[in-house]
Amino acid sequence: MSSFEIGIAGVVGLIALVFLGVRVVYAAAFVGMVGLIAMLGWDAGAGMAGTIPHSKVTTYTLSVLPMFILIGYLAFHAGLTERLFDAARKWLGWVPGGLAVATVIAATGFAAVSGASTATAAVFSRVAIPDMLKYGYDRKLAAGVVAAGGTLASLIPPSALLVIYAIIVEQSVGALLVAGFLPGIVSAIAYSIMIVILAALKPNLGRPIKGFTWRERWRSVPGTLPIIAVVIIIFSAMYYGWATPTEAGALGAFVVFVIALAHGMRWKGLREALLESAKLTVMIFSIIWGVLLFVRFLGFAGLPDAFAKWVVTLPLPPLAIMIGILLFYTVLGMFMDAIGMLLLTLPVVYPAVIALGYDPIWFGIVVVKMCEICLITPPIGLNCFVVNGVRPDIPLSDVFRGIMPFFVADVVTLALFLAFPDIILWLPRTMHMS
Amino acid sequence: MLREDGSTLGVFDVRLGRVETFFNLVAAACIFVLMFLGMAQVLGRQLFDRPISGYIDFVELSMATFAFLGIAYCQRLGGHVRMEMFLKMTSGRAHWAMEVFGTLIALFVIAVLIWYGFDHFLRAYRLGDSTIDAELPVWPSKLLVPVSFALLWLRLLLQLAAYLRLMINPSAAPVAVPRAMTAEEIAAQEIEGTN
Numbered sequence: 001m002s003s004f005e006i007g008i009a010g011v012v013g014l015i016a017l018v019f020l021g022v023r024v025v026y027a028a029a030f031v032g033m034v035g036l037i038a039m040l041g042w043d044a045g046a047g048m049a050g051t052i053p054h055s056k057v058t059t060y061t062l063s064v065l066p067m068f069i070l071i072g073y074l075a076f077h078a079g080l081t082e083r084l085f086d087a088a089r090k091w092l093g094w095v096p097g098g099l100a101v102a103t104v105i106a107a108t109g110f111a112a113v114s115g116a117s118t119a120t121a122a123v124f125s126r127v128a129i130p131d132m133l134k135y136g137y138d139r140k141l142a143a144g145v146v147a148a149g150g151t152l153a154s155l156i157p158p159s160a161l162l163v164i165y166a167i168i169v170e171q172s173v174g175a176l177l178v179a180g181f182l183p184g185i186v187s188a189i190a191y192s193i194m195i196v197i198l199a200a201l202k203p204n205l206g207r208p209i210k211g212f213t214w215r216e217r218w219r220s221v222p223g224t225l226p227i228i229a230v231v232i233i234i235f236s237a238m239y240y241g242w243a244t245p246t247e248a249g250a251l252g253a254f255v256v257f258v259i260a261l262a263h264g265m266r267w268k269g270l271r272e273a274l275l276e277s278a279k280l281t282v283m284i285f286s287i288i289w290g291v292l293l294f295v296r297f298l299g300f301a302g303l304p305d306a307f308a309k310w311v312v313t314l315p316l317p318p319l320a321i322m323i324g325i326l327l328f329y330t331v332l333g334m335f336m337d338a339i340g341m342l343l344l345t346l347p348v349v350y351p352a353v354i355a356l357g358y359d360p361i362w363f364g365i366v367v368v369k370m371c372e373i374c375l376i377t378p379p380i381g382l383n384c385f386v387v388n389g390v391r392p393d394i395p396l397s398d399v400f401r402g403i404m405p406f407f408v409a410d411v412v413t414l415a416l417f418l419a420f421p422d423i424i425l426w427l428p429r430t431m432h433m434s
Numbered sequence: 435m436l437r438e439d440g441s442t443l444g445v446f447d448v449r450l451g452r453v454e455t456f457f458n459l460v461a462a463a464c465i466f467v468l469m470f471l472g473m474a475q476v477l478g479r480q481l482f483d484r485p486i487s488g489y490i491d492f493v494e495l496s497m498a499t500f501a502f503l504g505i506a507y508c509q510r511l512g513g514h515v516r517m518e519m520f521l522k523m524t525s526g527r528a529h530w531a532m533e534v535f536g537t538l539i540a541l542f543v544i545a546v547l548i549w550y551g552f553d554h555f556l557r558a559y560r561l562g563d564s565t566i567d568a569e570l571p572v573w574p575s576k577l578l579v580p581v582s583f584a585l586l587w588l589r590l591l592l593q594l595a596a597y598l599r600l601m602i603n604p605s606a607a608p609v610a611v612p613r614a615m616t617a618e619e620i621a622a623q624e625i626e627g628t629n
Contacts, residue, residue: 017539021521021532023514026540033546050550054579057501058494066465066500067472122625243476246493250472257469274462282461282504283513289501340515385621 007301025290032293067249068158083223093209097199107149121150144402156184333374440609488568512612
């Protein structure tokens with residue numbers, strides 16, 4: 001067998017193992033290891049495999065991941081969601097569907113201290129749905145807006161998915177994080193516009209909430225200051241480069257830690273947050289070294305290059321290929337967790353996308369947005385299950401129906417990203433580093 | 435050795451579980467320390483122009499703690515990513531056979547990585563390898579890989595025994611295996627994490 005054929009056999013083997021339910025880290029490491037051994041012999045191949053976990057994982061760039069994850073877990077103990085939602089409803093309640101719009105805006109704010117979409121959907125199910133139902137909002141809308149609002153967490157920093165993308169494709173973590181802000185806000189605006197249109201057409205969906213005085217409005221602002229502080233720390237550190245992502249993450253985590261203490265978090269809560277952070281961290285690191293072992297083997301086989309060359313010769317315009325890739329992710333996302341999906345596909349898909357002339361940062365944001373859409377689409381749109389889990393009184397079918405307008409808004413947003421790449425690229429381009 | 439009700443497995447499960455939780459706690463503590471360290475570094479540099487010397491070297495070496503120590507803990511809880519579409523379509527003996535297969539793959543990979551990971555450590559130890567900047571010794575960090583993987587290997591071995599028991603007798607109650615969860619249950623777990 002030529003090394004190229006070994007490479008193809010490896011890809012097929014990996015797909016088979018993953019379909020058989022072998023955990024991605026073992027499947028990827030197994031294929032990578034066996035492939036390296038097949039090409040280099042037992043000692044050189046296995047020897048190389050043995051160095052990869054340690055050498056690939058102990059790189060400074062990756063140390064931002066536990067910090068971002070910790071911010072996310074601590075944020076739940078800091079009581080920030082209630083305050084954010086309270087402020088958002090006082091300021092925005094007057095528009096048609098006001099409480100739903102307030103939910104989107106509060107979720108956008110919370111995304112700035114959370115990188116986990118499902119968890120964000122869970123807390124907002126508890127905070128926002130009762131209020132919306134109390135004011136007679138349509139329960140499909142109430143459930144849908146919470147499930148969709150949760151997905152904003154992965155675009156707006158701190159976002160673990162964006163960091164993982166940056167590491168795998170060897171792009172600047174800072175540039176990707178900065179690039180995530182605007183698309184996150186654009187997504188939130190698209191959701192809000194969708195709500196306002198729907199509620200203006202059918203006032204029964206959700207009535208405006210009026211009667212707050214300016215005094216009440218202003219008094220709701222200080223409660224959101226910690227969030228604003230974290231946003232400023234992370235954004236300005238990345239944008240002006242006065243701290244590394246890890247340092248900014250550490251500062252942000254500390255701010256949230258102090259707020260959580262002030263809000264009554266004790267040893268038990270801290271222990272829980274730390275153990276959960278450690279578990280998620282090791283899960284992500286494991287899959288990273290597993291996949292990088294596989295990538296080393298692919299590189300030896302010359303497969304990504306060959307695939308990229310082949311894609312470029314396809315008699316199709318790049319846009320058609322890009323849409324094809326996005327559809328492929330939509331299908332894959334129905335069966336797989338976002339992290340696994342990204343790590344498994346990027347080593348092969350990314351070089352092809354770059355060969356087609358797309359920007360690495362742009363593609364990162366688009367692909368993470370795809371992962372987010374997968375969180376709200378059937379059959380395993382996890383965010384919808386989460387909403388249904390917190391509110392068993394809202395049947396799953398209602399949640400999935402409630403998601404429809406937001407899915408449409410997401411498709412429009414993606415089309416905007418395709419038509420106007422500058423929505424994504426403008427901010428990082430004005431940065432000090434790119 | 436293995437009693438019909440799986441109680442021996444249960445005992446091993448609990449004992450191994452204690453070590454795993456301890457390892458994960460150490461990893462968690464290291465994340466917490468990294469937070470303070472990062473803060474001290476950025477404040478020291480920006481406010482007092484006194485960065486911590488060797489900060490990056492130290493962070494890189496200490497990353498082996500939270501990158502590896504918790505791996506067995508995560509395996510026990512079934513936390514490592516996988517695609518469960520086909521697993522969920524099967525039941526009974528076929529289902530447990532798939533689990534046995536996946537565990538065997540993992541046992542092989544991790545065994546090789548323990549062996550050659552230990553080699554990697556031994557080389558660094560014998561040569562007295564140190565980081566370029568702060569000249570910190572590299573071997574303790576490299577040693578964490580075979581140590582963490584050895585614990586993981588024991589966990590996998592226990593799970594292999596547990597899955598084999600279920601494959602032989604599919605009607606037995608599952609012991610010492612992570613529960614296969616439905617989307618509803620995964621959602622429930624996510625929700626609990628935010629309470």
